[in-house]
Amino acid sequence: MxxxxxxxxxxxxxxxxxxxxxxxxxxxxxxxxxxxxxxxxxxxxxxxxxxxxxxxxxxxxxxxxxxxxxxxxxxxxxxxxxxxxxxxxxxxxxxxxxxxxxxxxxxxxxxxxxxxxxxxxxxxxxxxxxxxxxxxxxxxxxxxxxxxxxxxxxxxxxxxxxxxxxxxxxxxxxxxxxxxxxxxxxxxxxxxxxxxxxxxxxxxxxxxxxxxxxxxxxxxxxxxxxxxxxxxxxxxxxxxxxxxxxxEGVEARFARHKTNAAALTAGFEAMGLEMLVPAADRMWALHTPKVPAGVNDLDVRKKLMDNHSIEIQGGFGQLAGQVFRIGLMGEGSQAANVDLLLGALREAI
Ligand SMILES: Cc1ncc(COP(=O)(O)O)c(C=O)c1O
Missing domain, CATH: 3.40.640.10 (Type I PLP-dependent aspartate aminotransferase-like (Major domain))
Known part of the structure; x- marks a missing residue:
């Protein structure tokens, strides 16, 4: 954003x-x-x-x-x-x-x-x-x-x-x-x-x-x-x-990304989604929960776009169809966006 x-x-x-x-x-x-x-x-x-x-x-x-x-x-x-x-x-x-x-x-x-x-x-x-x-x-x-x-x-x-x-x-x-x-x-x-x-x-x-x-x-x-x-x-x-x-302050900005990343990840895990990347190696701006078994990532992404105008990406290359790629960066890294995305994703899945 x-x-x-x-x-x-x-x-x-x-x-x-x-x-x-x-x-x-x-x-x-x-x-x-x-x-x-x-x-x-x-x-x-x-x-x-x-x-x-x-x-x-x-x-x-x-x-x-x-x-x-x-x-x-x-x-x-x-x-x-x-x-x-x-x-x-x-x-x-x-x-x-x-x-x-x-x-x-x-x-x-x-x-x-x-x-x-x-x-x-x-x-x-x-x-x-x-x-x-x-x-x-x-x-x-x-x-x-x-x-x-x-x-x-x-x-x-x-x-x-x-x-x-x-x-x-x-x-x-x-x-x-x-x-x-x-x-x-x-x-x-x-x-x-x-x-x-x-x-x-x-x-x-x-x-x-x-x-x-x-x-x-x-x-x-x-x-x-x-x-x-x-x-x-x-x-x-x-x-x-x-x-x-x-x-905002450079450190405060990093802290905001870290906090929102943690909230988003906790939300994924509460939804039963497994994260691709081990906790210690995760970025704070881009998140990759795995696509649950039996779910088609394209269908989910289409629903998010059609129903909420939210654009997320899917995996590609070695990860095609296996993960969602969700950006929460800069202006977009907001607690309200975390809630919005988690609600919409839960509904779409
Ligand atoms: C890690 C990384 N490197 C390089 C690029 C290429 O940047 P651009 O698309 O702005 O040319 C991207 C784009 O997403 C990226 O994520």
Whole structure:
């Protein structure tokens, strides 16, 4: 759901993409994103793209052709990272877990020390399964072999702590349409000084022009010379989405998501629905109760839409027909929505 104040912000007059006001807004966005990511990285910005663009920027800038990329896989979006790595002609090694589980600390450490990759990628919040992977052991082992880490925070940004610096994540990207309560259109991204050093030392030119982070940094923070025509209204939106988070308080916002996630899960369990993901590995923004035996998930979803205008998603890939995927994120994470959904779901089932 998009916050009403965000819609209002988007209706404001559009300035030029080189207007000093635009760069002022970017500065506010940077400061806000640093707090939500939990980082002091000066290189923190929003690029003109959806979440997949942030993924593409991360992979194409930091994974050189011929280098080794290790991906911890266990869901649809990790597979997208694998595919992007292959398109960069990297040597991609994947460590798979069944969808709904995450890698253990021991497994992550063993795989990284064995493979000695240049870059390790993982999905912090896997929206296809509801699994959260905070990444402490991954980042610790990656540092031991001097590898950079990339974390997909598309669904976790603004919905649960990422603690980027404390965890040791080098590169993270997200989107605007989930925890930030904005429409889709920008991709927040942050890079550690260590990652930037690696980028500056890179020998081959990035195989991307639009997502060349050196050029984007020059536009947003350096010379402020034209690179592309930034979608100004989306920057207004993100600025407002961030202002809402600051007014609520970053910790209070995470706590709201945690409380509503717990209430929703308790409601599922009271209804006799089993959760796919073990309690310790669950995200706070996306929930995956299993579809009960004898129930068709499509029928249930259709009833929710027809009778209540509530849209939830089903599982896909390995989880097709087996789980519901229910988002409770940003503006949508409200106690009233928990009650509404639980009542409607019980009726539909
Ligand atoms: C974890 C994750 N990564 C990447 C993406 C891709 O983002 P977008 O659809 O905004 O390009 C999504 C989209 O839902 C996602 O959930």
């Amino acid at each position: 998009v916050a009403p104040r965000v819609y209002e912000a988007m209706a404001k007059p559009v300035v030029g993409h080189l207007d000093p006001f635009f760069f002022e807004i970017n500065q506010e966005i940077r400061t806000g994103l640093q707090q939500v990511f939990g980082t002091a990285n000066p290189f923190t910005m929003a690029i003109s793209a959806t979440g997949s663009g942030g993924m593409e920027a991360s992979i194409t800038n930091f994974v050189e052709p011929g280098s080794k990329l290790l991906v911890f896989a266990g869901g649809f979006f990790a597979d997208r990272m694998v595919e992007m790595g292959k398109r960069q002609e990297a040597e991609v090694v994947r460590v798979d877990k069944p969808w709904g589980q995450t890698v253990t600390d021991a497994e992550a450490t063993e795989a990284i020390l064995r493979e000695k990759p240049h870059v390790v990628a993982f999905v912090h919040g896997e929206t296809s399964t509801g699994v959260s992977t905070p990444g402490h052991a991954i980042c610790k082992a990656a540092k031991e072999v001097d590898a950079l880490t990339i974390a997909d925070c598309v669904t976790s940004l603004g919905t649960m702590p990422i603690n980027l610096d404390a965890t040791g994540i080098d590169i993270a990207y997200s989107c605007t349409q989930k925890g930030m309560s904005c429409p889709p259109g920008l991709s927040p991204i942050t890079c550690s000084p260590r990652a930037l050093e690696r980028l500056m030392a890179r020998k081959s030119a990035q195989r991307t022009w639009y997502f060349d982070l050196k050029m984007l940094a020059d536009y947003y923070e350096g010379s402020r010379r034209y690179h592309h025509t930034a979608p100004i209204s989306m920057f207004y939106a993100l600025r407002e989405g961030i202002a809402l988070i600051m007014e």
